[in-house]
Amino acid sequence: MSTAVKAEASPSRRGGMVVAAVVAGLVVAAAVYALSGLFLGGDGARDAKAGDCIASDKKVEDEGTTETGADLVDCSSAEARFSVVARVDGENSTQSDSCNKFFQEKEEFYVYASRDDEGYLLCLKPRA
Known part of the structure; x- marks a missing residue:
């Protein structure tokens, strides 16, 4: 016999999940940006200004x-x-x-x- 209990994440656990989701999203976005530079001919000097x-x-x-x-x-x-x-x-x-x-x-x-x-x-x- 099994017992099922509905559980909700505590506020601190929900906050941890949001932080993890944001970090994962940033990692994916950085990877897409880096790969697009490699495959689409990114311009590594586009932000250059005098003194750089x-x-x-x-x-x-x-x-x-x-x-x-x-x-x-x-x-x-x-x-x-x-x-x-x-x-x-x-x-x-x-x-x-x-x-x-x-x-x-x-x-x-x-x-x-x-x-x-x-x-x-x-x-x-x-x-x-």
Whole structure:
């Protein structure tokens, strides 16, 4: 013979279940975001602004155009290859002259252009 008893979770137990559900939801959301970046070509530099540092996933050539990705990194990181001097929103061509005004004549600099439609440029100087 079995006995069944209707039980309700105590308020403290319900609170624990809500916290666990929220944490699980955040973990799933973070995983979806990370995977979408991998499969949809996420832009690791989209939040970059002046003063930030950038790492590239390929060696950037001194002349011509190098197809590379970019990631925002801590400036103390060994991967930090460039410093962001300026950001220009609304453009996505490395041939733009928009970064020229941020550098002196004959000063070495690089331009990172996003691939999205709205676009942005990062005006970069190499880190020593």
